[in-house]
Amino acid sequence: MRRTLSLWPLALLLALASAPIAIMYLFLLVDTVTNAPPGSAIPNALTLAHWRFLVDPRVTGDVWRPTVTTLLFTASIVAIVLVVSSTGGYALSRLNVPFRRFLLAGVLVMHAFPLVTLIIGVFLVLQFVGLYNTLTGVILVKAALMLPFGIWIMKGFYDTVPWEIEMAGVQDGASRFTVWRRLVLPQVKPGLFALALFAAIDAWGEYMLPRILAPSSDFQVLSTYLNAVSDPDSTTYNFNLFKSVGLFYMLPILALYAIFRERLTNIFGGGTKG
């Protein structure tokens, strides 16, 4: 009993430090369904008016097209990252590759590489190959930027697979490819799943690449859509509306978070450690 009592000041301090986050996320939920009188943050009326943008494209423009585009964008990136990381990570973990140390160090350095250096070069590469202002170009770039992380994570997971499994497979006459495909890949399923989850959340939230690499194109993803909607000079200047659009945008992430909380914590904490 005395122990719990003495912890109260600690809990209070923690609550104080967390207050900004708690307030921001609480009001993110509350403000989307309420109205507050001017000059106060405390709501006094329930309303569904802020969600009208879902059915009425006159409010903020059609929201469903960007949603579909974002889904497509995210799914493509996850697919590319999974395929390329699972083969690349395996090669670096288990196969004979020339300059292996150098490649691994390269992957690590790339992972920490300043994006701002890349973005200028990427911009020019896309212009040269004609993928500037296209969804394909943005998808490729985003996937490429995630690859060093993906390869590094997958290498870590392959490293934990016992060598005996592969040796047994080879002994029984399977090729290295079959061994990888049928024996090793099932062993690293948790890794693939974690990487997919991470890549999906990262791609879903991506804003800068579509904005810079496809500024005048006819597609929008939800991040650029939200940014356009929440422009302070817009006629619909209303944070309750901005938050409704934002919450709609974040719902899939919140859903993933609710289902896979434990695993997400591991990825976001231990994952980057490699």
Place this chain on the structure above:
Amino acid sequence: MPFQRYLLGLGFLSPALLVLAGLFLMPVALTGIIAFTNMSISTGVSGGAHVITGNLLTGLRDDGVEPAALDRLAETVFEVTPEALARARAAGVDPAFVADIEERLVGRRFTDGRAFERELKGLPHRPRAIRDLKVAADLFGASILNTRFADAAAARQAVVGVLPDAPEATVDRIVAASYTGWQWTTGNFARLLSSPDTLRLIVNTVFYVAATLSFTVFVGLFLAIGTFYLPPATAGVFSVLWLLPRLTPVVLYAVMWKWFTWEGGFVYTAAEALGLPAFNYMKGSVPTAWTIVILVNGFIGASFSMILFSSALKAIPIQQLWASEVDGASRWQQVRYIVLPQLRWPILFVVSYQTLSLLSSYQEIWLTTNGGPGRTTSVWALESFNTALNNYTGDLQYGLGAAMAVMLVVVGVTLSVIYLRLFRFDDLVGRPKIEF
């Protein structure tokens, strides 16, 4: 055969190598190359042409090129050539009048517009209106000004045509200056070294990284150790809450901070109710803008370090803590002598990793204060990005931006190499056990 041993590995690696070479290594190399050019939106990305403009002549005059020669370049020359006659006919000038000009003036050249017009007035089929006459006269005028020449030779020929007796060096200078494409230069670095803005940006960046990093480490430590001592249910609430900033899409995160700190927002309303100064904290003053920049990034960082520290704390054998309590250690002594030593490597990792990522991060600043008020909260990475790719005036200077980015990379790579040594890279890269 040694190569065959590598075949399978290379096969597995090739998709990754292909993508990384095209969209990682090539951009980096390009950035390094562009840093030594004056490439900008006006020079274009591919090659350019040669154009002599009025501005160019003014610039050359300031640089000490002989003014008389430049004046002659700016002049309009009227020359009766077969091409000019055809042009006049096509433009609908009275054919009889054109025939007159062809008959009497072909081959003649006038450097003065009035003299040419006087000659035209003397012709039998001249138009009645003076305006028509002037229109016809203009069709024979040609100026080297604002004419596009596809290559240096064509530009040179045209300049020599106007200035037959100019010295070789002057012509060379004019032709070189008239090039509109990008050129090799080390001027970007010279400009960065001499600009007073550079020092201010460096100070800003160091301050930003140091302050945000301290916030990240200390708040992360506090949260991790705090939740470590709390009962699991209460601790769970905090860890749920603190993961959110890292999961939230950056645009929404920025919108939430705007709501929190702008006029009519939460802090504003609260300050007003308490009688404290209420204004747009994100844009209204330099200290509040810095505070917000540091908090916006610090919350994400603290979320990252808290998880890392918490998982390291879980590895402490609980018996050690019990033993220390039996020996009469206070909570503070426990933290100081058991918990913190356990966190030495995670803290070092957070410091090194976050230094790198903060040095190159600008998305959050871009979406919140965007370096304002003025450029007081701008950092190196944001300035580089704005210079090269995101500029209100549309004057995108790829070369200068790339030079700034290259300097960031030099710092970043130096730090990475140090960190790799620190973290005993060799342990991470054991050799494969099956060699075929």
